[in-house]
Amino acid sequence: MQFTINDRPVEVEVDLRTSLLxxxxxxLGLTGSKKGCNQGACxxxxxxxxxxxxxxxxxxxxxxxxxxxxxxEGLSDAEGLxxxxxxxxxxxxxxxxxxxxxxxxxxxxxxxxxxxxxPSHVTGDLTAExxxxxxxxxRERMSGNLCRxxxxxGIVAAIAETYASAPARQEEAA
Amino acid sequence: xTPFSYARADDVPGAIALAVATPDAKYLGGGTNxxxxxxxxxxxxxxxxxxxxxxxxITVGADGGVVxxxxxxxxxxxxxxxxxxxxxxxxxxxLAGASAQIRNVxxxxxxxxxxxxxxxFYDDAARCNKREPGAGCDAIDGFNRIHAILGASPSCVATxxxxxxxxxxxxxxxxxVAGPDGERTIALVDLHRLPGGSPERDTVLDPGELxxxxxxxxxPFAAHSTYRKVRDRxxxxxxxxxxxxxxELENGAIKDVRIALGGVAHKPWRAFKAEAALxxxxxxxxxxxxxxxxxxxxxxxxxxxxxxxxxxxxxxVATLAELSGEQA
Ligand SMILES: Cc1cc2nc3c(=O)[nH]c(=O)nc-3n(C[C@H](O)[C@H](O)[C@H](O)COP(=O)(O)OP(=O)(O)OC[C@H]3O[C@@H](n4cnc5c(N)ncnc54)[C@H](O)[C@@H]3O)c2cc1C
Ligand code: SF4
Ligand code: FES
Ligand code: FES
Numbered sequence: 103m104q105f106t107i108n109d110r111p112v113e114v115e116v117d118l119r120t121s122l123l124x125x126x127x128x129x130l131g132l133t134g135s136k137k138g139c140n141q142g143a144c145x146x147x148x149x150x151x152x153x154x155x156x157x158x159x160x161x162x163x164x165x166x167x168x169x170x171x172x173x174x175e176g177l178s179d180a181e182g183l184x185x186x187x188x189x190x191x192x193x194x195x196x197x198x199x200x201x202x203x204x205x206x207x208x209x210x211x212x213x214x215x216x217x218x219x220x221p222s223h224v225t226g227d228l229t230a231e232x233x234x235x236x237x238x239x240x241r242e243r244m245s246g247n248l249c250r251x252x253x254x255x256g257i258v259a260a261i262a263e264t265y266a267s268a269p270a271r272q273e274e275a276a
Numbered sequence: 277x278t279p280f281s282y283a284r285a286d287d288v289p290g291a292i293a294l295a296v297a298t299p300d301a302k303y304l305g306g307g308t309n310x311x312x313x314x315x316x317x318x319x320x321x322x323x324x325x326x327x328x329x330x331x332x333x334i335t336v337g338a339d340g341g342v343v344x345x346x347x348x349x350x351x352x353x354x355x356x357x358x359x360x361x362x363x364x365x366x367x368x369x370x371l372a373g374a375s376a377q378i379r380n381v382x383x384x385x386x387x388x389x390x391x392x393x394x395x396x397f398y399d400d401a402a403r404c405n406k407r408e409p410g411a412g413c414d415a416i417d418g419f420n421r422i423h424a425i426l427g428a429s430p431s432c433v434a435t436x437x438x439x440x441x442x443x444x445x446x447x448x449x450x451x452x453v454a455g456p457d458g459e460r461t462i463a464l465v466d467l468h469r470l471p472g473g474s475p476e477r478d479t480v481l482d483p484g485e486l487x488x489x490x491x492x493x494x495x496p497f498a499a500h501s502t503y504r505k506v507r508d509r510x511x512x513x514x515x516x517x518x519x520x521x522x523x524e525l526e527n528g529a530i531k532d533v534r535i536a537l538g539g540v541a542h543k544p545w546r547a548f549k550a551e552a553a554l555x556x557x558x559x560x561x562x563x564x565x566x567x568x569x570x571x572x573x574x575x576x577x578x579x580x581x582x583x584x585x586x587x588x589x590x591x592x593v594a595t596l597a598e599l600s601g602e603q604a
Contacts, residue, residue, distance in 0.1 A: 112571075118279070118280065118281075118282050119277040119279065119280075121311070121315075140315070141312050141315075142308060142312060142374075142375075142377075142378060145375065145377060148377055154380045155376060155377045155380060156377050156380055156381050156383075157308070157375075157377045157378060160306075160307060160308045160312060160378070160381070161306075161307055161311065161381070162282075162307060162311055162324075163562060164282050165304070165307060168542065208376075211376075212376065213410040215351075215376065217354075219355070220351060220355045220372055221354065221355060221360065221367065221371060222355075222376075223368070223371040223372050223511065225371075225394050228361075228364050228367055228368070229360055229361050242510075242511055243376060245375060245510075245511035245512045246374075246375025246376055246377045246378070246512060247375075251507070
């Protein structure tokens, strides 16, 4: 099977039953993406496929042959950490860090969804041309990523600082 | 997982040919439900026919109706401008379900045909007629808080978990399918079955039948519609009860109305009785409550889910109050 992973071409032979998450972790040694629940319920395995976030545990690797996949390892570049990664450090956006790779990938794609005007469950006016990333929008849009340590205050603050059009109200986060 | 073969279909006839060629083949959409069930060996297809490359378009007809390809993702459908403007209950129903990660991958076809979330269905060690016909049903006397209050049978009390389907039921959607014996169109409200004595069959589809598209008839007043979902947490949880509703008022009376319920039955539940009772009536709380009582008259609770009967009635009242308040 062939893929482009973090901008590099990869060719690998694996059993058809291999999930995309196991391919990354077990076959390619990219252990940044985490296996929390292995059933779509936690978001720790979130990766980007052509920039869109998906749960790699619910995907067979074979479904994504030929596609371009970005993992947390691919977020930083020669210039150093991604701005969102720096914000996570600054705002204590993690405790044990297990959910962090998924949170980071998820938030990067979320910002792109905002830019494309994709609505969410809490969007008041579905016909609006643009949607502001306020506190409620941010929390709803990140609800596919759980944090067992409950580092949500820091996570929300870091994402808000990096992407929000309106400052998040930190005291309500949790 | 048990071993399987994998092939990508290029077109509808090709997909059907591939599916018919191997016994126990299954179509694969985004895989967000099927891959999970295969890992648990609840589903053991011998072949997967990936149909995500087919029918990815949303087309608006001259009459205002919309044809949605089965391969359209949940995110793309919810974000579509026509759907947001003319069928907001559908956008809202989809956005109330799962997470962004899952909606990005999940397809319309897969959402229609996703399996129940009954915990015993997922648990190999439990008895489940849906998984193993004749085995018995551990949910009937077990943990059944999320189970059905309408249309259940002594064989199975599971619910259909989709939010999207509840809106489609309210919108009179039609499902276009193709199979070895040709094409046919099935009303969405007739696609899913009540369990009766054969809960192993979720739908009326025959083996090898492929969902090709979903058609929404033009329904101008659906521009004034919404979806309300009641669940255990504010996001990322299946519905305990949900209501998709649209209403058209004229001279202070209900000219037309659509109501469907989720979380109550083995299929998305179109509230035909409540709708009939409400046409021509004022949208008062008393009238809506009476209609809801009528719809839920046959509802039956199990050990843990009796609260859903009253919850469903209140959710109908609240949803219609919201809609008629906006329109007044
Ligand atoms: C953690 C979690 C939370 C969720 N929460 C919600 C929720 O709140 N509300 C909700 O509605 N859903 C929820 N879902 C379910 C989700 O919506 C479904 O998994 C998804 O819609 C399935 O789509 P898919 O394309 O991935 O289907 P797949 O997993 O690919 O397929 C599902 C079934 O459909 C069949 N199939 C697929 N496409 C076709 C076709 N074109 N023709 C014939 N058969 C086909 C497959 O053979 C399979 O049996 C949740 C899922 C998870 C994992
Ligand atoms: S309710 Fe249906 S799905 Fe659940 S255990 Fe009983 S038979 Fe199986
Ligand atoms: S490991 Fe994939 S969602 Fe939890
Ligand atoms: S930091 Fe520990 S799970 Fe989120």
